[in-house]
Amino acid sequence: MMNANIKKMWLAALRSGQYQQGKESLKTEEGKFCCLGVLCDISRLGKWEDATLGTDKWYTIRGKAGTLLEQSGTVLPEAVRRLAGLKSANPVIVMAPPGFLAEEARTGTISPSTSSFSASLAALNDFGNSFEAIADIIENEL
Numbered sequence: 001m002m003n004a005n006i007k008k009m010w011l012a013a014l015r016s017g018q019y020q021q022g023k024e025s026l027k028t029e030e031g032k033f034c035c036l037g038v039l040c041d042i043s044r045l046g047k048w049e050d051a052t053l054g055t056d057k058w059y060t061i062r063g064k065a066g067t068l069l070e071q072s073g074t075v076l077p078e079a080v081r082r083l084a085g086l087k088s089a090n091p092v093i094v095m096a097p098p099g100f101l102a103e104e105a106r107t108g109t110i111s112p113s114t115s116s117f118s119a120s121l122a123a124l125n126d127f128g129n130s131f132e133a134i135a136d137i138i139e140n141e142l
Contacts, residue, residue, distance in 0.1 A: 002142045003085040006043070010084070013042050014135040023126045025056040025073055035125045035134045036076055036090065043080045046070070075122065086142075093141045094118040 013019060014035060022032025026040055027048055033041065037059070040046070046061035051073055061070040061079050070077040075089035095117070119127075124134055 001085055003083065006039075006084045007138070007142065009042050010039050011135045011139055013038050014131040014138075019131065021125070021131055026059055026075075027057040029055040029057065035121055035131060035138075038131070039076065039084060040072075040080050043083055045079050045083065046077065090120045090122050091142065092118050092120050093124070093137055095137065095141055 019038050019041075020030075020032045022028040022030070022034060022037075024034075026034050026037035040059040041048075046059050048057040049060045049071075051058045054073075056073055058071045058073040059077055059080070060068065061077055063069050070079055072089075076084070076086065078089070081089050121134065121138070124137065129137075
């Protein structure tokens, strides 16, 4: 189960308007964030560093002597994932779209599993869902 305090902070950050939304990277060179990048940022477990390849930023977690412990540019680093209490570095959400075949599912004429879909949070972000919409999904599904 997701850490309730981290979830509350993540939802507030996604809804705050302080983060500009980007795609295909935790944080872009222009300073835009994926929804997962926002979670990294609020975790304060590491810092953003220039990627060794490409132009985007990587979330980097270092030890006391500056030794590299973890680094990621597209999914949650393990330490962030553990802090948040998530099972995956790119959580998959299984849900039914609002109102989608609701009457058929309610009356039993269709299986609820056939009226649902799954998508990772990164995919929801990259396919154009707003931070507000993603926050609603996280709030209800994680």
